[in-house]
């Protein structure tokens with residue numbers, strides 16, 4: 001089984017959408033094999049999003065991801081990174097396909113409720129950013 005990283009971003013946590021989003025992903029066939037809630041500081045947010053350093057939205061993004069608690073989870077399913085991106089939808093909620101998580105719950109291109117690892121941007125690096133091997137379970 002493949003694995004990928006999900007982040008429920010501060011906008012969704014503040015709007016009390018943790019359970020709604022996890023149910024959506026459970027119904028879509030994902031199994032949670034690691035999960036925790038944390039409040040990242042700017043150093044951690046900047047390191048996680050370092051791939052975007054230099055882009056015009058980088059400072060906004062780092063401030064946003066460190067603006068409140070987030071939920072990080074490692075999800076497994078066949079072809080998990082690709083499948084999660086499909087279920088999450090396009091970055092901009094207005095362009096996300098009907099019924100996707102961002103289409104249903106996102107409010108703007110920045111406040112788009114979730115992060116999902118890009119299949120071509122090393123999902124395993126993102127899983128390892130938040131979880132040690134001992135925090136990820138096989139069951």
Ligand code: DAT
Nearest residue numbers: 057060061090091109110111112115116118
């Ligand atoms: P994705 O999260 O779909 O992989 P991305 O990697 O291009 O999208 O960008 C990472 C995050 O940065 C994205 O979820 C929201 C934010 N972002 C991207 N483009 C933006 C923009 N034009 N204005 C504000 N925030 C943006």
Ligand code: MG
Nearest residue numbers: 116117118121
């Ligand atoms: Mg991305």
